[in-house]
Amino acid sequence: MAKCTMCVDRVYNGLLPACAKTCPTGAMNFGDRDKMAALAKERLDKAKDRFPKATLTGLDDLRVFYLLADVPNMVYTYAKADKAPTPMDRKMALQKIGRSLKGLATEWEIVNKLAG
Numbered sequence: 001m002a003k004c005t006m007c008v009d010r011v012y013n014g015l016l017p018a019c020a021k022t023c024p025t026g027a028m029n030f031g032d033r034d035k036m037a038a039l040a041k042e043r044l045d046k047a048k049d050r051f052p053k054a055t056l057t058g059l060d061d062l063r064v065f066y067l068l069a070d071v072p073n074m075v076y077t078y079a080k081a082d083k084a085p086t087p088m089d090r091k092m093a094l095q096k097i098g099r100s101l102k103g104l105a106t107e108w109e110i111v112n113k114l115a116g
């Protein structure tokens with residue numbers, strides 16, 4: 001099993017991520033944040049006809065939005081991320097930054113290999 005790479009090789013070459021490209025129902029979408037936010041709000045308006053408690057998560061603080069048919073806690077305990085679930089000290093912050101930089105370095109390595 002591997003973690004989602006956001007199809008960095010496809011996106012680098014101007015293609016949609018494979019899941020967004022092949023999703024038969026149009027549930028998966030990918031694009032500029034503003035356009036995706038507008039699409040999400042449009043779909044929320046339509047969903048509210050059938051599901052009055054429908055809501056969007058991630059719109060204010062994440063790069064991935066989910067349209068839920070009910071309030072987040074009815075769907076899954078962690079369906080809505082908290083901005084700051086616990087206080088973070090300097091050591092924790094540096095560990096997070098270190099992990100992010102390590103992941104970024106790995107992605108750059110992949111992109112550079114693909115670019116040839």
Ligand code: SF4
Binds near residue numbers: 006
């Ligand atoms: S197909 Fe979708 S879920 Fe799979 S790696 Fe690409 S972006 Fe991630």
